[in-house]
Amino acid sequence: MSTDTHAPFEEKPETPRATGELIRLERVTKRFGDHTVLDNLDFSVDAGKHVTLIGPSGSGKTTILRLLMTLLKPDEGVITVDGQQLFPAPEKQVREVRKKIGMVFQQFNLFPNMSVLRNITEAPVTVLGMSKDAAEERARELLEMVGLTDHLDKRPAQLSGGQQQRVAIARALAMRPQVLLLDEVTSALDPELVAGVLDVLRDIARSTDITMLCVTHEMNFARDISDQVLMFDSGRVIEAGSPEKIFNEPEHDRTRQFLSAVL
Amino acid sequence: MTWDWGAVADFMPYFWDGLWVTLQILVFGSLISFVLGLVWALLMRTPTRWVTWPVGAVTEFIRNTPLLVQLFFLFYVLPEWGITFSAMTTGVFAIGLHYSTYTMQVYRAGIEAVPVGQWEAATALNLPLRRTWTVVILPQAVRRVVPALGNYVISMLKDTPLLMAITVLEMLGQARLFAQQNFQFTEPLTVIGVAFIVISYLASLALRALERRLVH
Numbered sequence: 470m471s472t473d474t475h476a477p478f479e480e481k482p483e484t485p486r487a488t489g490e491l492i493r494l495e496r497v498t499k500r501f502g503d504h505t506v507l508d509n510l511d512f513s514v515d516a517g518k519h520v521t522l523i524g525p526s527g528s529g530k531t532t533i534l535r536l537l538m539t540l541l542k543p544d545e546g547v548i549t550v551d552g553q554q555l556f557p558a559p560e561k562q563v564r565e566v567r568k569k570i571g572m573v574f575q576q577f578n579l580f581p582n583m584s585v586l587r588n589i590t591e592a593p594v595t596v597l598g599m600s601k602d603a604a605e606e607r608a609r610e611l612l613e614m615v616g617l618t619d620h621l622d623k624r625p626a627q628l629s630g631g632q633q634q635r636v637a638i639a640r641a642l643a644m645r646p647q648v649l650l651l652d653e654v655t656s657a658l659d660p661e662l663v664a665g666v667l668d669v670l671r672d673i674a675r676s677t678d679i680t681m682l683c684v685t686h687e688m689n690f691a692r693d694i695s696d697q698v699l700m701f702d703s704g705r706v707i708e709a710g711s712p713e714k715i716f717n718e719p720e721h722d723r724t725r726q727f728l729s730a731v732l
Numbered sequence: 733m734t735w736d737w738g739a740v741a742d743f744m745p746y747f748w749d750g751l752w753v754t755l756q757i758l759v760f761g762s763l764i765s766f767v768l769g770l771v772w773a774l775l776m777r778t779p780t781r782w783v784t785w786p787v788g789a790v791t792e793f794i795r796n797t798p799l800l801v802q803l804f805f806l807f808y809v810l811p812e813w814g815i816t817f818s819a820m821t822t823g824v825f826a827i828g829l830h831y832s833t834y835t836m837q838v839y840r841a842g843i844e845a846v847p848v849g850q851w852e853a854a855t856a857l858n859l860p861l862r863r864t865w866t867v868v869i870l871p872q873a874v875r876r877v878v879p880a881l882g883n884y885v886i887s888m889l890k891d892t893p894l895l896m897a898i899t900v901l902e903m904l905g906q907a908r909l910f911a912q913q914n915f916q917f918t919e920p921l922t923v924i925g926v927a928f929i930v931i932s933y934l935a936s937l938a939l940r941a942l943e944r945r946l947v948h
Contacts, residue, residue, distance in 0.1 A: 538852075579853070581872065582875070583867075592858060595859060595860070595863050596858045644858070
């Protein structure tokens with residue numbers, strides 16, 4: 470296909486796609502006041518893997534995503550993405566490394582003052598320097614993929630929550646990130662809208678080599694897409710393994726308690 | 733007391749002159765207050781105290797001293813330092829500056845009301861800070877503050893007669909001049925009173941129309 474640069478899933482990174490370890494957190498500690506959310510955490514994710522973080526609320530899962538997106542700064546430790554330090558690092562380097570990462574939020578966080586199309590094209594044009602035409606072309610393809618072709622001129626407020634979240638997924642993918650961070654992306658949705666969003670994500674997980682880090686309470690979804698599941702408790706990983714192992718034969722008491730509560 | 737339509741007719745040419753001046757004060761004063769207020773609000777968000785402290789102190793000072801004193805100061809004291817402007821220019825600048833110290837608070841509230849998720853989305857998309865302000869934060873903040881800014885425009889309208897004190901012949905100035913020359917106070921003062929109500933009303937209509945257009 471000659472137009473493969475426009476294909477929604479055909480990633481064309483400027484640098485060759487990393488293999489092996491893509492994300493690394495070393496001895497990362499994050500405190501909010503007296504409360505230690507992450508305690509000396511070591512943690513790594515290989516390129517192309519889909520990793521789901523589960524655990525009770527307040528156990529630090531979302532904090533990890535927010536540290537990686539540079540929405541928070543750790544108090545101690547080192548964060549590396551694709552061999553480049555994200556923390557500690559000078560602002561210029563942070564901006565470079567951050568290009569490799571995209572995030573979808575629980576509350577969608579679409580820009581309400583922009584059309585759906587503009588929400589998706591704004592960053593590719595201003596940050597990646599894509600032409601407006603190319604960015605719109607790609608946005609249309611992404612919107613087709615998430616099933617929202619008819620809505621590109623609408624404002625986010627005219628869409629349902631599920632539709633907004635699918636636009637947010639398209640917006641994140643438009644930046645061609647190597648890593649996609651998914652922060653409880655269905656938690657704010659009405660129950661009947663959850664499936665549509667999860668289907669889109671399953672599709673992405675199946676057909677791209679994008680690395681996914683996912684915080685979710687949708688255990689069936691986690692089971693479907695994950696290569697690895699990490700069970701968090703009080704800022705530490707207490708158990709890690711394949712979804713089969715974690716969901717079928719959890720070793721840790723806390724894991725068993727948590728799963729029996731949510732399943 | 734009798735009402736003399738003849739006096740009204742005699743006053744009208746002066747009234748139109750005064751109305752024109754009042755409207756100019758209002759329009760240019762508002763524009764200055766909108767722009768300067770935004771500048772103050774943005775400067776107050778810079779992380780360095782070397783900016784926020786002086787800006788905070790100066791605007792606090794301006795907000796808490798009477799506009800009339802500021803008018804006198806700019807009109808009578810600045811020329812002693814060799815800085816001279818026309819009464820009209822001085823008046824428009826003074827009223828715009830005075831009101832900018834109020835509009836800055838309106839902008840601040842509007843900026844703070846933009847959900848933190850908007851900042852986070854902009855960071856996640858790697859938008860440069862300037863771009864985040866110009867296409868994400870400010871368009872949303874300004875939309876929120878239009879009603880409050882409009883209220884200050886109407887407030888400002890009611891303060892325009894203060895410029896009479898530095899010899900600007902706006903509506904009240906014209907009315908007083910006419911009254912003193914003809915010994916007829918009722919008609920000119922009534923005419924400008926009605927004019928103030930009409931302008932306020934039209935301004936509030938325009939404002940509501942603008943608000944409706946800005947709802948997304």
